[in-house]
Amino acid sequence: MTAFCVTIVKNTSIDMIRQSKRFAYVDTVDNLKDELEVSFEDDYINKSEILRLSEIIDMLPQEDRLLIQMKYVQEMRYAEIGALLGISEETAKKRGQRIIQKLKIIWGGVIPVSENFPEILKLAAKLNFEQEISKTASDTDPSPIEVDLDCMQIQKLSEKVLLLPPQGMFVLFSKYCFLFTPAETELFYHLQKAKELLTHYRKLLSFVVGIKESQIISDSSFRDACKIALYHYLDQELYANQHQPVFLMSKTRTVFRK
């Protein structure tokens, strides 16, 4: 809310200068912008804008929020996001652009959004993700109901596990295949908040395979799916040149040691 209003105040003030032209030493609005960029106020505004945008992201429906997180936190490409959600790259891209447009409207109102919106969006998405996983850890709500999957769904889940960003695969394989504790996972993969990340990816995959929001896939189903996924992963490692599915084209992919 604050950033929305601050943007209006800021733009109205700049408009007032433009109209009055009383300050001849201000050559362009860009100069004014440069001057303000280092100021305390601007720093405050940027922080409040990020916070404000993070709050807006939090209000988005789950599917939109997850897409923003995948794009700007996990830095997945639209092809990878589409593969994970079971839609085409084009559809994922259009959906992403629609969400970004929606965020721009809510965040900026009638005022054109600033040029650094993508950067602010990225920071806001990261902040929102951090808050979400911290909230997961301290959640006082009752645990979601665990559901077992049938064979077909487990097969589908195993395919989706391989489409996750490396961090997601790490935490799932660590927990369900290597039987690491969260502390061991953090130590081994140099990660932070492994337990919270595990909960996040469990929720994400539950959403992806079509489980209700109040439910989550059971540990036993995850164990079965992760074992299948790890088998396929190693299989791909051994025969890497024969077939290259989407998940193996990831620029951020990190190879497990066989």
Add this chain to the structure above:
Amino acid sequence: MFFLFGILTEEQQRFVEQIFRKHHIQFQRISLKIVKSQASAEDAVSTAYLKIMDNVEKYLSCLVPK
């Protein structure tokens, strides 16, 4: 501004009031930093309130999750 405020719904009025109470001084400071004059800053902030009220409906409707 007074008349425009009168035609807002209760929810919208509360929203604008909340902004005024919480952020008015901050808005003055930001505007003063840009326009370098107390009078112009007050004008700019008043105009900003008009814009906020003009768009409050759109803004609040966007905030409602699906």
